[in-house]
Amino acid sequence: MDTNRLEAFSDGVFAIAITLLVLEIKVPPSEALGLGLLHLWPSYLAYAISFIVIGAIWINHHAMFDWIVRADHKLLLLNTLHLMFIAFLPFPTAVLAEAFHARSRQDVATAFYAGTLTIIGVLVTAMWWYAASHRELLNDAISPEQAKAIGKRFLIGPTGYGLATILAFVNPWLSIALFITLNAYFLWPRRPQVTS
Amino acid sequence: MDTNRLEAFSDGVFAIAITLLVLEIKVPPSEALGLGLLHLWPSYLAYAISFIVIGAIWINHHAMFDWIVRADHKLLLLNTLHLMFIAFLPFPTAVLAEAFHARSRQDVATAFYAGTLTIIGVLVTAMWWYAASHRELLNDAISPEQAKAIGKRFLIGPTGYGLATILAFVNPWLSIALFITLNAYFLWPRRPQVTS
Amino acid sequence: MDTNRLEAFSDGVFAIAITLLVLEIKVPPSEALGLGLLHLWPSYLAYAISFIVIGAIWINHHAMFDWIVRADHKLLLLNTLHLMFIAFLPFPTAVLAEAFHARSRQDVATAFYAGTLTIIGVLVTAMWWYAASHRELLNDAISPEQAKAIGKRFLIGPTGYGLATILAFVNPWLSIALFITLNAYFLWPRRPQVTS
Amino acid sequence: MDTNRLEAFSDGVFAIAITLLVLEIKVPPSEALGLGLLHLWPSYLAYAISFIVIGAIWINHHAMFDWIVRADHKLLLLNTLHLMFIAFLPFPTAVLAEAFHARSRQDVATAFYAGTLTIIGVLVTAMWWYAASHRELLNDAISPEQAKAIGKRFLIGPTGYGLATILAFVNPWLSIALFITLNAYFLWPRRPQVTS
Numbered sequence: 001m002d003t004n005r006l007e008a009f010s011d012g013v014f015a016i017a018i019t020l021l022v023l024e025i026k027v028p029p030s031e032a033l034g035l036g037l038l039h040l041w042p043s044y045l046a047y048a049i050s051f052i053v054i055g056a057i058w059i060n061h062h063a064m065f066d067w068i069v070r071a072d073h074k075l076l077l078l079n080t081l082h083l084m085f086i087a088f089l090p091f092p093t094a095v096l097a098e099a100f101h102a103r104s105r106q107d108v109a110t111a112f113y114a115g116t117l118t119i120i121g122v123l124v125t126a127m128w129w130y131a132a133s134h135r136e137l138l139n140d141a142i143s144p145e146q147a148k149a150i151g152k153r154f155l156i157g158p159t160g161y162g163l164a165t166i167l168a169f170v171n172p173w174l175s176i177a178l179f180i181t182l183n184a185y186f187l188w189p190r191r192p193q194v195t196s
Numbered sequence: 197m198d199t200n201r202l203e204a205f206s207d208g209v210f211a212i213a214i215t216l217l218v219l220e221i222k223v224p225p226s227e228a229l230g231l232g233l234l235h236l237w238p239s240y241l242a243y244a245i246s247f248i249v250i251g252a253i254w255i256n257h258h259a260m261f262d263w264i265v266r267a268d269h270k271l272l273l274l275n276t277l278h279l280m281f282i283a284f285l286p287f288p289t290a291v292l293a294e295a296f297h298a299r300s301r302q303d304v305a306t307a308f309y310a311g312t313l314t315i316i317g318v319l320v321t322a323m324w325w326y327a328a329s330h331r332e333l334l335n336d337a338i339s340p341e342q343a344k345a346i347g348k349r350f351l352i353g354p355t356g357y358g359l360a361t362i363l364a365f366v367n368p369w370l371s372i373a374l375f376i377t378l379n380a381y382f383l384w385p386r387r388p389q390v391t392s
Numbered sequence: 393m394d395t396n397r398l399e400a401f402s403d404g405v406f407a408i409a410i411t412l413l414v415l416e417i418k419v420p421p422s423e424a425l426g427l428g429l430l431h432l433w434p435s436y437l438a439y440a441i442s443f444i445v446i447g448a449i450w451i452n453h454h455a456m457f458d459w460i461v462r463a464d465h466k467l468l469l470l471n472t473l474h475l476m477f478i479a480f481l482p483f484p485t486a487v488l489a490e491a492f493h494a495r496s497r498q499d500v501a502t503a504f505y506a507g508t509l510t511i512i513g514v515l516v517t518a519m520w521w522y523a524a525s526h527r528e529l530l531n532d533a534i535s536p537e538q539a540k541a542i543g544k545r546f547l548i549g550p551t552g553y554g555l556a557t558i559l560a561f562v563n564p565w566l567s568i569a570l571f572i573t574l575n576a577y578f579l580w581p582r583r584p585q586v587t588s
Numbered sequence: 589m590d591t592n593r594l595e596a597f598s599d600g601v602f603a604i605a606i607t608l609l610v611l612e613i614k615v616p617p618s619e620a621l622g623l624g625l626l627h628l629w630p631s632y633l634a635y636a637i638s639f640i641v642i643g644a645i646w647i648n649h650h651a652m653f654d655w656i657v658r659a660d661h662k663l664l665l666l667n668t669l670h671l672m673f674i675a676f677l678p679f680p681t682a683v684l685a686e687a688f689h690a691r692s693r694q695d696v697a698t699a700f701y702a703g704t705l706t707i708i709g710v711l712v713t714a715m716w717w718y719a720a721s722h723r724e725l726l727n728d729a730i731s732p733e734q735a736k737a738i739g740k741r742f743l744i745g746p747t748g749y750g751l752a753t754i755l756a757f758v759n760p761w762l763s764i765a766l767f768i769t770l771n772a773y774f775l776w777p778r779r780p781q782v783t784s
Contacts, residue, residue: 005207005258011593012211015600019608019675020215027682033693037683037700048672055668062593073255077383080251084244087215094223095233105229112233187665201403201454208407216411273579276447280440283411290419291429301425308429397599397650404603412607469775472643476636479607486615487625497621504625 003071006079007062013083014058017090021050024094042100049180050093054086056186057120064124067150068131069139075130082123085116092116110168110175117179118165121158128154157182199267202275203258209279210254213286217246220290238296245376246289250282252382253316260320263346264327265335271326278319281312288312306364306371313375314361317354324350353378395463398471399454405475406450409482413442416486434492441572442485446478448578449512456516459542460523461531467522474515477508484508502560502567509571510557513550520546549574591659594667595650601671602646605678609638612682630688637768638681642674644774645708652712655738656719657727663718670711673704680704698763699756705767706753709746716742745770 025043028036068075092113099109131137132147142150160182168175221239224232264271288309295305327333328343338346356378364371417435420428460467484505491501523529524539534542552574560567613631616624656663680701687697719725720735730738748770756763 008204008596009207009211009254011597012208012600013215015597016212016215016604017218018671019601019604020219022605022676022678023219023608023611025679027679027686030687030690030692030697033683033687033696037696047676051672051675052668055672058597059664059668073383076255080248080255083214084247084251087247088218088243091218091221091223095229098223099226099229102226104226108229108233109226187661204400205403205407205450208404209411212408212411213414216415219415269579272451276444276451279410280443280447283443284414284439286414287417287419291425294419295422295425298422300422304425304429305422400596401599401603401646404600405607408604408607409610412611415611465775468647472640472647475606476639476643479639480610480635482610483613483615487621490615491618491621494618496618500621500625501618 003065003068006071006076007065010061010079010083011058013087014054014061017087018051018054018058020090021047021054021093024090024097039101043097045100046093046097049096049176049183050089052183052187053117053179054089056183057086057124060124060186064128064131067139067142067147068127068137070137072134072137075127075137078123078127078130082120082127085120085123088116106172107169110172111165114161114164114168114175114179118158118161121161125151125154125158157186199261199264202267202272203261206257206275206279207254209283210250210257213283214247214250214254216286217243217250217289220286220293235297239293241296242289242293245292245372245379246285248379248383249313249375250285252379253282253320256320256382260324260327263335263338263343264323264333266333268330268333271323271333274319274323274326278316278323281316281319284312302368303365306368307361310357310360310364310371310375314354314357317357321347321350321354353382395457395460398463398468399457402453402471402475403450405479406446406453409479410443410446410450412482413439413446413485416482416489431493435489437492438485438489441488441568441575442481444575444579445509445571446481448575449478449516452516452578456520456523459531459534459539460519460529462529464526464529467519467529470515470519470522474512474519477512477515480508498564499561502564503557506553506556506560506567506571510550510553513553517543517546517550549578591653591656594659594664595653598649598667598671599646601675602642602649605675606639606642606646608678609635609642609681612678612685627689631685633688634681634685637684637764637771638677640771640775641705641767642677644771645674645712648712648774652716652719655727655730655735656715656725658725660722660725663715663722663725666711666715666718670708670715673708673711676704694760695757698760699753702749702752702756702763702767706746706749709749713739713742713746745774 025040025047028040071079092109096109096113099106128151132151135144135147138147161179164175164178164182167178221236221243224236267275288305292305292309295302324347328347331340331343334343357375360371360374360378363374417432417439420432463471484501488501488505491498520543524543527536527539530539553571556567556570556574559570613628613635616628659667680697680703684697684701687694716739720739723732723735726735749767752763752766752770755766
């Protein structure tokens with residue numbers, strides 16, 4: 001089975017999840033609208049972070065499926081599981097916004113959010129390691145060394161997000177700063193020097 | 197008419213339905229957020245089950261349209277009817293989560309959910325039987341015996357889900373266990389040994 | 393400009409509008425869940441009607457764009473306007489369900505629903521007449537006589553729905569029966585006898 | 589990297605954002621339904637404006653990606669940022685409708701709406717200027733003079749919307765009239781006279 005269908009379906013889920021995020025932002029009462037709109041900053045921040053997070057995962061998903069050229073059923077399952085947590089993201093996003101809005105339990109909310117990202121990171125890494133250990137799924141131009149190097153890079157995600165999850169209980173803002181930094185890093189995916 | 201359009205439209209509905217599921221999960225009040233998030237377990241469970249159910253149906257839909265290579269209007273109608281119940285699934289999912297949350301009428305909620313899956317199973321089977329009895333719609337490589345064998349396998353869905361619907365009134369958890377088992381089975385679609 | 397992009401975008405809007413319909417159905421309170429689910433019949437009916445209506449329009453949109461092979465900007469605008477009312481349909485659907493649920497002002501709700509369908513019908517017809525009078529947009533295999541014959545068939549939609557809008561004030565059920573009949577008719581699109 | 593994926597993903601976000609707009613329109617109480625539906629005119633107006641705005645941006649996005657034929661990572665980032673504000677539009681749309689409904693702070697609501705459009709206009713322009721200054725991303729048939737001429741045209745958007753944002757505090761209706769006019773203008777994208 002080639003990966004076109006899997007990618008198109010994944011793209012659909014990414015595009016929908018990223019667009020549903022806005023539904024969590026509620027219109028403030030119309031008296032004092034200006035102030036009301038300003039007070040929604042936690043919602044805007046959570047929206048922007050999640051949009052960039054999903055955007056970054058999408059871009060990396062594509063880079064990964066430039067290297068993975070065939071899918072078997074186990075990979076399909078891993079991808080479905082991975083999409084399950086992508087599509088779940090609007091919920092931790094709303095939880096995060098609400099906690100910062102109510103100024104209450106920001107630690108739990110941030111940990112919940114970062115925890116979801118950790119699981120996504122683990123599943124992305126698992127997809128790569130699975131594909132890398134079934135070389136018939138990979139692009140022929142990728143050597144075993146390159147596959148291993150890429151795999152190491154994929155470990156940054158779950159490790160970083162796992163750290164952010166713990167850090168949330170120390171200081172939620174530090175945790176948020178960490179996953180913004182991680183995404184800034186992810187948004188420049190570096191392709192392997194594939195020499196043909 | 198070839199099936200590309202039908203498949204693309206179906207994929208769209210699958211991707212949207214699967215992603216809308218999360219909208220049914222409501223943010224708990226921010227005091228005692230940690231506990232509130234834990235208490236949402238019925239919503240997470242219902243989300244996960246429906247995600248896997250829709251994912252499994254999607255994978256099988258694809259397998260089916262590897263075999264069905266042309267569509268006539270009746271097949272198009274059957275497919276539309278089938279999508280009508282796929283797109284409906286977020287509602288029984290919300291009903292299921294709510295009942296387990298309120299610890300009230302889990303039997304009715306589970307039966308309603310399993311009943312919707314039964315109808316989907318019947319429609320999927322009907323699509324296959326219709327295509328199998330109009331051989332110009334099928335891939336030439338499939339022999340009548342293979343078509344019949346595949347058709348028998350498709351009966352497992354509506355039968356199993358029908359049983360789960362009845363079982364819900366005996367014990368909702370038993371019913372849920374049954375449709376989780378069924379999906380675990382479905383997620384490994386076995387292709388017919390098409391010998392060319 | 394060829395029509396692939398236009399069709400893909402339209403398909404997206406159709407698929408999303410059809411899948412959003414379910415969001416209008418609200419979970420009943422969990423005591424007396426069985427009865428509550430039964431009392432939702434107006435929501436199920438409205439859901440089913442709108443699903444079939446959008447499905448039928450989608451199928452006919454495709455048939456139309458088998459004949460229309462090029463798009464200019466005016467056609468693009470007409471199509472966008474037409475999608476604006478397709479994407480609007482979840483709202484009259486919710487209005488219809490609510491009125492039948494509350495047993496109050498079913499006439500207004502049905503007329504509002506049928507009125508929306510009338511506008512869609514007018515815009516579909518306008519798209520065809522526009523394309524038919526700019527023959528460079530059409531498939532070469534279609535003769536002017538065929539284009540005219542197809543155009544006449546497209547008039548059935550707005551006429552029938554217009555009638556249903558008026559009929560709603562006489563008897564809402566009669567109006568609903570009329571647009572169910574119309575859709576049963578539309579769901580068997582007849583292709584022109586294109587002789588090459 | 590070619591632009592197919594980027595365009596398909598963008599189309600998905602456009603199609604979803606445009607279709608989510610309807611979710612902001614709430615069913616009026618069923619007594620006095622006729623009047624209730626009429627009183628929703630600010631919602632209909634806001635819906636129509638946003639639909640046309642997103643439609644116009646979509647059409648221009650396509651025109652732009654007829655000229656931009658390759659994408660690098662910075663362009664991908666700019667496009668993601670741009671989609672972030674497209675997907676955000678249902679929120680200012682709801683704010684606008686609510687303010688006109690409550691007849692309160694229409695100036696703030698209109699400025700918020702026009703401000704969002706200004707940011708979108710700035711990002712669209714930035715995408716073009718970036719591509720135009722990296723000629724390997726452009727279609728070879730476009731001369732530097734044409735690229736510059738197109739770039740000037742793109743300045744109309746952010747300038748016009750910026751003006752509308754300020755104008756909102758003078759008179760919200762004047763501001764709305766301005767962005768309706770701008771969109772009427774945008775909806776007729778003029779292609780450059782590309783002579784091969």
